[in-house]
Amino acid sequence: MAGPLGDCEARLARARALVEDRRLDTVRAWKAGHPGGLAIGHMPVYVPRPMLEAQGCLAVALFGGGDQVDIIRGDSYFQSYICHIPRSTIELALTGDLEPLDGVLFPSICDVIRNLGGMWKLLFPDRYSDYLDLPQDFDPEVGGAFYVRELGRIAGELERRGARPLEPGALREAIARENRRRAALEAMDALRAREPWRVRASEAYLIARAGAALPAQEHATLLEEFLAAAALREVRYRDNVRVVLVGAFCEQPPFELVLTLERAGCDIIHDDLQLGLRAIDGEIRVPEGADPLEALARAYLEQGTAMASRYIGEGEKGVALVRRVCDAAADGVVFAAASFCDPALLDQPMLERALEGAGIPFTSFKFAENTGQFQVIREQAGAFSDAVKLWGKES
Amino acid sequence: MTTPLATAAVKDASQQRQKRMIAEHFERLAAARDEGRKVVYTFVPGNLTELLGALGLLPVLPEINALQSGMRNRSAAYIAEAERAGHSEDVCTYVKCDIGMLKSGNIGPTGTRLPDPDLLLLSYTGCFTFMKWFELLRQEYRCPVAMLHVPYQSDGVITESMRSYVVEQLRRRVVPALERLAGRPLDMDELAARLARSRRAEEDLVAVWESARHRPSPIDGYFGGVYYVGPIFSSFRGTGDAEAYYRELRSEVESRMARGEGPTTPDGPATGERYRLVVEGPPNWTSFNEFWRMFIREGATVVASTYTRVGGLYDTGFRHDPARPLESLADYCLGCYTNLGLPTRTDLIERYIRDYQADGFVINSVKSCNSFSAGQLLVLRELERRTGVPGAFIESDLVDPRYFGKANIENRLQSYFQMLEARRRGGPS
Ligand code: SF4
Numbered sequence: 019m020a021g022p023l024g025d026c027e028a029r030l031a032r033a034r035a036l037v038e039d040r041r042l043d044t045v046r047a048w049k050a051g052h053p054g055g056l057a058i059g060h061m062p063v064y065v066p067r068p069m070l071e072a073q074g075c076l077a078v079a080l081f082g083g084g085d086q087v088d089i090i091r092g093d094s095y096f097q098s099y100i101c102h103i104p105r106s107t108i109e110l111a112l113t114g115d116l117e118p119l120d121g122v123l124f125p126s127i128c129d130v131i132r133n134l135g136g137m138w139k140l141l142f143p144d145r146y147s148d149y150l151d152l153p154q155d156f157d158p159e160v161g162g163a164f165y166v167r168e169l170g171r172i173a174g175e176l177e178r179r180g181a182r183p184l185e186p187g188a189l190r191e192a193i194a195r196e197n198r199r200r201a202a203l204e205a206m207d208a209l210r211a212r213e214p215w216r217v218r219a220s221e222a223y224l225i226a227r228a229g230a231a232l233p234a235q236e237h238a239t240l241l242e243e244f245l246a247a248a249a250l251r252e253v254r255y256r257d258n259v260r261v262v263l264v265g266a267f268c269e270q271p272p273f274e275l276v277l278t279l280e281r282a283g284c285d286i287i288h289d290d291l292q293l294g295l296r297a298i299d300g301e302i303r304v305p306e307g308a309d310p311l312e313a314l315a316r317a318y319l320e321q322g323t324a325m326a327s328r329y330i331g332e333g334e335k336g337v338a339l340v341r342r343v344c345d346a347a348a349d350g351v352v353f354a355a356a357s358f359c360d361p362a363l364l365d366q367p368m369l370e371r372a373l374e375g376a377g378i379p380f381t382s383f384k385f386a387e388n389t390g391q392f393q394v395i396r397e398q399a400g401a402f403s404d405a406v407k408l409w410g411k412e413s
Numbered sequence: 414m415t416t417p418l419a420t421a422a423v424k425d426a427s428q429q430r431q432k433r434m435i436a437e438h439f440e441r442l443a444a445a446r447d448e449g450r451k452v453v454y455t456f457v458p459g460n461l462t463e464l465l466g467a468l469g470l471l472p473v474l475p476e477i478n479a480l481q482s483g484m485r486n487r488s489a490a491y492i493a494e495a496e497r498a499g500h501s502e503d504v505c506t507y508v509k510c511d512i513g514m515l516k517s518g519n520i521g522p523t524g525t526r527l528p529d530p531d532l533l534l535l536s537y538t539g540c541f542t543f544m545k546w547f548e549l550l551r552q553e554y555r556c557p558v559a560m561l562h563v564p565y566q567s568d569g570v571i572t573e574s575m576r577s578y579v580v581e582q583l584r585r586r587v588v589p590a591l592e593r594l595a596g597r598p599l600d601m602d603e604l605a606a607r608l609a610r611s612r613r614a615e616e617d618l619v620a621v622w623e624s625a626r627h628r629p630s631p632i633d634g635y636f637g638g639v640y641y642v643g644p645i646f647s648s649f650r651g652t653g654d655a656e657a658y659y660r661e662l663r664s665e666v667e668s669r670m671a672r673g674e675g676p677t678t679p680d681g682p683a684t685g686e687r688y689r690l691v692v693e694g695p696p697n698w699t700s701f702n703e704f705w706r707m708f709i710r711e712g713a714t715v716v717a718s719t720y721t722r723v724g725g726l727y728d729t730g731f732r733h734d735p736a737r738p739l740e741s742l743a744d745y746c747l748g749c750y751t752n753l754g755l756p757t758r759t760d761l762i763e764r765y766i767r768d769y770q771a772d773g774f775v776i777n778s779v780k781s782c783n784s785f786s787a788g789q790l791l792v793l794r795e796l797e798r799r800t801g802v803p804g805a806f807i808e809s810d811l812v813d814p815r816y817f818g819k820a821n822i823e824n825r826l827q828s829y830f831q832m833l834e835a836r837r838r839g840g841p842s
């Protein structure tokens with residue numbers, strides 16, 4: 019557990035260590051402390067982690083190798099024109115860094131993750147891997163029923179491999195823990211939006227991402243302790259532009275990129291970097307007497323955050339983003355998409371159109387998880403920040 | 414993903430028929446507004462043509478428009494137009510070609526303006542981009558969308574859960590949306606009659622595919638094959654015309670086989686089959702004949718391809734079934750090639766290599782398409798390991814000429830054919 023209250027740095031140091039734990043040492047430690055417990059990896063963006071926790075599994079969100087992994091074998095598995103995360107994920111798998119995982123889930127967010135799931139089956143036929151088809155039909159009786167069956171099927175697969183059977187009581191408790199994590203995240207987002215100089219986006223990112231391989235409860239504690247410490251620390255007000263960072267993030271930008279935006283005068287008051295943790299908007303409600311698995315599925319159907327891999331249905335593209343910008347009193351939007359990322363890049367023109375309609379300025383660039391050059395981005399973000407300040411003064 | 418609509422250089426009677434069918438379809442589209450007919454845009458994989466036909470609705474397939482634009486050398490300008498409008502260089506060029514065409518007046522292959530859609534039927538089958546494509550079109554056309562989410566066969570098995578999910582969506586959402594548009598209820602007998610015609614056409618198409626087991630193969634199952642799938646992948650499945658087309662095609666192919674002739678090509682009948690190949694991945698449309706000639710020159714015939722299965726996989730046994738109309742439409746959608754997991758795709762290609770006694774296989778990895786391309790290099794290794802047959806890997810694009818590096822592709826293919834030749838002679842490979 020974290021150190022004494024009031025010490026942001028200690029929490030940030032812990033978060034950073036967790037984020038940089040590419041060899042999954044914390045997962046190894048968890049397994050040592052939970053004999054027979056399964057560690058189940060999952061690719062971005064979203065899988066219903068409470069279900070895994072209810073079965074006594076540790077959910078481990080995988081975000082590729084970032085800028086710390088040299089790609090030696092991974093490149094020979096992919097064509098030239100593709101995002102970077104599948105290369106580094108394959109590299110990690112082939113070098114044995116993902117060894118502690120007892121299985122990996124591949125949610126249906128794009129064709130790359132989908133096909134990566136197939137590659138996994140070909141490369142590691144003896145290890146458990148599964149595809150999670152998230153519904154694109156949001157009628158509880160149609161898409162919802164299918165999704166509940168999907169979850170039940172995966173729960174059965176996990177049980178066959180030694181996980182606990184999925185019991186309603188345990189699921190209810192796991193959902194409650196997830197809600198606590200969610201509330202703490204919301205509190206951090208609110209604080210960031212109110213006082214971005216108190217919680218920097220780069221810090222919020224580390225603290226949020228640190229939960230990748232933590233049980234919800236433990237992550238909630240880290241978040242709460244960090245918030246309590248942040249509330250007490252000495253800070254200096256900054257007059258930066260307030261931006262929302264949008265990237266439909268699956269592949270994560272290098273940490274340095276977030277710092278670069280900050281240095282360029284942007285206060286990132288909201289982002290979708292850890293989209294999976296925010297895929298359900300608000301509390302997952304489990305009414306008295308209700309089936310918690312159905313409640314979990316229903317939350318996805320009815321409270322799903324607008325994101326690129328989710329069908330817009332009857333909604334209007336970009337409305338959620340415009341609302342987000344207005345609610346947070348942001349000055350503009352920064353789009354940062356992973357190169358060759360279909361969800362992000364196909365969505366972006368629609369979002370840009372909505373922003374144009376609402377008179378909200380934006381800028382955009384692309385990155386790869388192993389990008390090492392930030393000068394151009396810094397200049398672009400700096401110019402954007404200056405322009406937004408200038409417009410602000412004129413208006 | 415999809416198929417050209419017969420601008421073929423080959424002039425068999427079946428090709429003439431296909432040409433006429435297409436011309437008539439575009440005439441119907443041109444007259445649609447005046448005649449009060451409703452127009453539905455949809456995709457090739459997972460198309461529900463029998464359903465649309467039974468309700469008198471006219472399909473438009475933007476993928477086919479895109480590839481036609483590629484073949485007519487318009488795609489570069491359309492893509493540039495879309496990129497100027499803010500569409501990323503990195504995404505599928507079919508989408509950009511379509512958007513560029515729309516922004517340039519939506520002039521179809523016959524030179525007339527295509528009618529705007531009254532409905533977008535988003536058959537979300539085997540490709541993530543489809544969803545974004547129709548979200549983009551909805552912003553342009555402001556028309557309703559009917560979504561049909563087809564689950565992915567990651568394990569190569571259609572479960573009852575998947576089937577019932579698709580059937581429920583058809584029943585509760587897709588059919589009612591189409592009925593509202595048509596202004597009349599769906600006549601299930603009419604649908605069944607169309608499915609029965611599809612079934613007969615599918616039998617004939619499979620016979621055409623299987624003719625390639627013969628030596629020499631009377632067909633090219635890729636470059637020629639994309640013409641053969643024209644009617645069944647597009648607006649004609651379930652029509653009498655399509656049924657007649659496949660009957661005619663089958664008989665032409667069987668005659669060629671009986672005469673010991675090779676496939677028809679842009680340069681006349683192919684002679685001297687030297688290499689038998691299987692091809693995975695879509696073709697390049699902007700230099701289609703040039704690409705084909707790289708094979709013809711070497712005496713290479715493609716005996717089977719996966720691209721010709723994107724709009725329906727029939728040679729593993731599936732047929733539309735008039736006795737189970739919605740269920741069989743669901744199974745059809747679930748079974749389209751790009752909706753199959755990579756292991757199943759690999760098994761299928763392996764089967765083609767063995768069944769059609771291929772000397773090699775070529776993977777054309779297209780930049781546009783993660784659905785096809787992500788993982789193909791592993792498929793290549795896996796196939797070489799399993800079959801001992803060598804594979805070649807080339808990269809190009811569907812309709813963006815910037816990514817068709819002619820010299821590079823030609824060099825690669827030439828070295829590959831030399832290697833096949835050396836192996837045949839028992840030399841080093
Ligand atoms: S970065 Fe984009 S395209 Fe690549 S795997 Fe992630 S979501 Fe898919």
Ligand code: SF4
Nearest residue numbers: 414505540542782784
């Ligand atoms: S991504 Fe591939 S399957 Fe999808 S529309 Fe583009 S070319 Fe077709």
